[in-house]
Amino acid sequence: MLPNILDIATDHQLTFQPRSFGKKQTLAKCPFCREDDQPRKRKKYYLSLNTQEQLFRCWFCGESGGVFRFIALLEGVSEKEVIDRYRKKSGSTYKQHPAEKLTSSQCKMMGLDAKPDWVDIRKFDYESYKELRELVWKAWKQFLWNEKRFAYQLLVAGVAGGTYGNVVEAIQEREKAIGSPLLAEVLDIYSLPERPAQINRLEALTLHMCDPLKYPYSPMEKQ
């Protein structure tokens, strides 16, 4: 959310036209040209604030722009400085993207060297930060998908080989290590009355690898 232009103007003690104060268009004396400060223009208020869009314009000198430019002009600093300052401030209340919540061991498990320093990257380059966030999240989902596939194969092999108890333990160990549920999800898929074709293929392949004679593999055949 943008800073509130009316609050900014109030903080800087602008002189408002009383009857317009707080309305969508609030009028004030222009602090930039001060044309309406002259005694003969006592009733004039050249600066118009759009309090909904957070914009300003002076009808006399033509100075105009958004709230960041407004702050910059009032404080005599660059607009970039104002934006940077505002970003830093809003950073503390920023709602984290799920990718940023991944722990450093999760980041390492999925193949990153380390957990990205999100705060630093966000400060340095906002666009790159957003791109990296999406990339990491996509990689994590891919990682989880692979994990589920391995867990499913393990389950199928365990059932076929009579080591169900052991594989359940192994899957539980793994879900603890990656910090994401596995067992409940693979059991859900395993117990579906009709599994997706892709899962049937994976299952046929796994069984075939366990015992090629007992489970001949023909991927084209409906299981």
Ligand SMILES: [Zn+2]
């Ligand atoms: Zn002006």
